[in-house]
Amino acid sequence: MNTKNKIDDLFKEAMAGYRIEPSFSLWRRIERRFFPPSKFSPSGLITSIFLLIIAGSMPWILIPANKYEDKEPNIPAENARRGYMIKPATLTQSLSDQTNTKQIAQVFSVEPVIYEASPASASSLTDAADTKDLYLASANDPADDPSILPLISAMNDQKTIREKKNTEPVDKYTPEWIHRMTSRKTGLMNTTVTSEDLPAHRENHITSTFSPYYERSYFKATEFSFGASFIPTVVFYDPNPSNQMLGGEAIVRIDMSGFRISSGIGYSRMQDIGSYRIDYKSYDSVGYFLDVVSFSVDPKNPDNIVLLLREEAIYDSVPHYTITEKNNSYSYIDIPVSLGYTFLNKGRISLTVQAGMKFSWLINKNEPVVDFSVSNGELIGIERQVPARAGTNWRFTAGLDMGYLLTDRLSLHLEPVFEQYISPVYVKQTGYKPRKPIVTGMKAGIFFKL
Amino acid sequence: MNSDEQIIAGCLEGKRKAFNLLFRKHAPVMLGVCMRYCKNRIDAEDVMQDGFIKVFTQISKFRKEGSFEGWIKRIMINAAIDNYQSNLKHAFHADVSELEEAISIGDDEDLENDIPDHLNIGKETLMQMIQALPDGYRVVFNLYAIENFSHKEIASILGISENTSKTQLLKARKALRKKIEETIRYQYINRVAI
Numbered sequence: 270m271n272t273k274n275k276i277d278d279l280f281k282e283a284m285a286g287y288r289i290e291p292s293f294s295l296w297r298r299i300e301r302r303f304f305p306p307s308k309f310s311p312s313g314l315i316t317s318i319f320l321l322i323i324a325g326s327m328p329w330i331l332i333p334a335n336k337y338e339d340k341e342p343n344i345p346a347e348n349a350r351r352g353y354m355i356k357p358a359t360l361t362q363s364l365s366d367q368t369n370t371k372q373i374a375q376v377f378s379v380e381p382v383i384y385e386a387s388p389a390s391a392s393s394l395t396d397a398a399d400t401k402d403l404y405l406a407s408a409n410d411p412a413d414d415p416s417i418l419p420l421i422s423a424m425n426d427q428k429t430i431r432e433k434k435n436t437e438p439v440d441k442y443t444p445e446w447i448h449r450m451t452s453r454k455t456g457l458m459n460t461t462v463t464s465e466d467l468p469a470h471r472e473n474h475i476t477s478t479f480s481p482y483y484e485r486s487y488f489k490a491t492e493f494s495f496g497a498s499f500i501p502t503v504v505f506y507d508p509n510p511s512n513q514m515l516g517g518e519a520i521v522r523i524d525m526s527g528f529r530i531s532s533g534i535g536y537s538r539m540q541d542i543g544s545y546r547i548d549y550k551s552y553d554s555v556g557y558f559l560d561v562v563s564f565s566v567d568p569k570n571p572d573n574i575v576l577l578l579r580e581e582a583i584y585d586s587v588p589h590y591t592i593t594e595k596n597n598s599y600s601y602i603d604i605p606v607s608l609g610y611t612f613l614n615k616g617r618i619s620l621t622v623q624a625g626m627k628f629s630w631l632i633n634k635n636e637p638v639v640d641f642s643v644s645n646g647e648l649i650g651i652e653r654q655v656p657a658r659a660g661t662n663w664r665f666t667a668g669l670d671m672g673y674l675l676t677d678r679l680s681l682h683l684e685p686v687f688e689q690y691i692s693p694v695y696v697k698q699t700g701y702k703p704r705k706p707i708v709t710g711m712k713a714g715i716f717f718k719l
Numbered sequence: 720m721n722s723d724e725q726i727i728a729g730c731l732e733g734k735r736k737a738f739n740l741l742f743r744k745h746a747p748v749m750l751g752v753c754m755r756y757c758k759n760r761i762d763a764e765d766v767m768q769d770g771f772i773k774v775f776t777q778i779s780k781f782r783k784e785g786s787f788e789g790w791i792k793r794i795m796i797n798a799a800i801d802n803y804q805s806n807l808k809h810a811f812h813a814d815v816s817e818l819e820e821a822i823s824i825g826d827d828e829d830l831e832n833d834i835p836d837h838l839n840i841g842k843e844t845l846m847q848m849i850q851a852l853p854d855g856y857r858v859v860f861n862l863y864a865i866e867n868f869s870h871k872e873i874a875s876i877l878g879i880s881e882n883t884s885k886t887q888l889l890k891a892r893k894a895l896r897k898k899i900e901e902t903i904r905y906q907y908i909n910r911v912a913i
Contacts (some may be wrong), residue, residue, distance in 0.1 A: 274864070274892065276864070276892050276895050276899070277864035277865075277892075279840075279899075280845055280846070280849065280860075280865060280895070281837060281845075281864055281865045283756060283840075283842045283845045284751070284842070284845070284849075284865055286748065286751075287748070287751035287752075287754075287842055287846065288747035288748050288750075288751050289747055289750045289754060289760075290747055290750075291746045291747070291750050291753050291764060291767065292764060295746075295764050295767070295768060296739070296742055296743075296746075298768060299738075299742065299768055299771050299772065299775075300735070300738065300739070302772060303735075303738060303775060304738075367849060371866075525761075526760075526761050526764065615883070643913075654766050687722055711839075
């Protein structure tokens with residue numbers, strides 16, 4: 270018979286009926302000891318992989334990349350105007366044997382542009398519209414600009430626009446217009462596998478469809494696994510349109526009593542339209558004068574002198590600039606770290622919420638050389654319009670990992686992901702708004718339990 | 720299927736739903752029991768997992784002579800003791816029985832002289848005090864003070880001498896008393912500060 274004691278009574282009374290709710294994973298571990306998942310079928314694996322690839326690619330398919338027309342100019346919104354630009358594409362020259370005059374054939378293309386409306390450019394456009402020889406951009410809607418309308422119509426009909434002139438072509442481009450770059454960013458991810466372990470001293474052997482490894486490791490509280498994920502994502506540069514990004518990760522993961530720690534290394538690659546301003550000067554026609562080729566006395570009226578005139582163009586060196594684009598690409602090494610909690614683990618299915626941080630390090634950039642190819646033009650300088658990419662980035666990441674156990678060791682994972690940039694994607698540049706975009710996508714991966 | 724009889728019948732037929740009902744009905748209380756015998760929740764869940772495996776595999780052996788909950792609780796305690804003894808194999812332990820004569824513990828009666836009759840200490844705090852005890856103290860204290868085993872029974876279960884059981888119980892009480900005093904002092908300081 271135990272002797273009564275105050276301390277004993279205190280604890281005995283407090284512990285009577287003491288209840289604690291067990292974790293979600295505990296029942297699953299016990300349940301799967303007695304009711305193991307059905308045997309794995311290859312058709313299920315093939316179907317699962319197919320569905321994961323389809324689902325993982327949906328953002329890539331459904332959300333288109335930037336189109337030229339949709340790009341936001343890197344100019345104040347109140348000064349942004351839409352217009353059309355006629356670009357000389359090819360230039361051919363031939364010499365006429367009969368007239369001994371030079372024939373110039375110019376082929377044009379017409380593109381919609383966004384440009385900055387400024388007093389200088391507005392007057393320039395007005396002058397351009399009134400000048401026959403200048404085939405430049407129009408600041409107006411084509412319907413309001415008769416000089417450009419035929420060209421727009423021809424372009425819509427997919428016809429080649431040609432114009433023959435007897436004088437040297439004026440190689441002028443549209444007035445000031447700038448369009449912004451597009452950019453593509455990466456996303457990374459991790460996924461999870463959970464599994465069970467067997468009791469060290471089992472009394473009754475329950476037949477399992479799983480492997481001996483599964484039986485041995487059935488009740489382990491801590492599980493290590495590794496895997497790889499494919500991550501197509503979309504970057505939203507609010508208020509600008511979205512861009513696509515593609516990446517992959519190799520992840521190591523520890524699951525312990527429902528909690529998960531994961532980290533690894535990833536690689537991501539994105540395309541980004543680089544915008545450059547090319548300043549140059551060219552020797553252009555600025556007017557003409559009438560040159561007297563010869564004169565003679567009118568035989569019928571000797572008081573009159575007949576002049577034989579010829580139009581002669583006047584040339585001068587005129588400064589111009591144009592904007593050109595290059596398709597740049599950037600590669601990053603990503604290091605994600607995340608914590609998670611598995612709140613559902615039933616049969617082959619598991620759901621885990623995850624959140625963490627991702628560090629990105631720019632390891633390679635491919636920015637093609639900007640070429641200058643304006644005839645009769647002399648290059649003054651090339652200026653980069655889009656800020657350079659930052660060397661490093663930090664992102665907050667969150668996701669809901671949906672796991673499907675294929676075998677005792679192998680599992681497929683699908684995870685909708687959300688990321689928020691904490692640091693700007695571009696280096697600081699005066700007049701350019703820092704971008705801290707959000708990223709959404711779908712991570713698809715496969716994991717193997719050690 | 721909510722009564723223990725129906726659940727047992729379902730388990731004997733191998734019905735998954737019956738297994739689940741049994742677990743949901745008894746797991747919270749049993750985890751409370753297992754927590755008392757373990758250092759933390761993770762260990763307690765491992766012990767309870769082993770315990771429920773035994774419950775499900777040996778349910779046919781339940782004679783219905785006592786309460787079903789009592790039977791499950793006994794299995795959980797056995798699982799906890801198995802876990803304790805299993806851990807002993809992997810750790811260095813001094814032979815307490817050889818040392819017990821040299822240790823001055825003091826009079827057991829002295830341990831409770833200063834304990835007030837009514838204490839305002841939460842159950843979670845008391846649970847943490849038990850969990851903070853060394854493994855041997857914790858098991859003996861649980862078996863003696865809460866499960867009402869005698870020192871002779873404890874000695875038999877744990878494979879130790881009765882004196883060792885008594886010594887560990889006294890040390891456990893002393894450690895708990897110290898923690899209770901610290902808690903009371905902390906509460907008093909907080910009250911004065913407010």
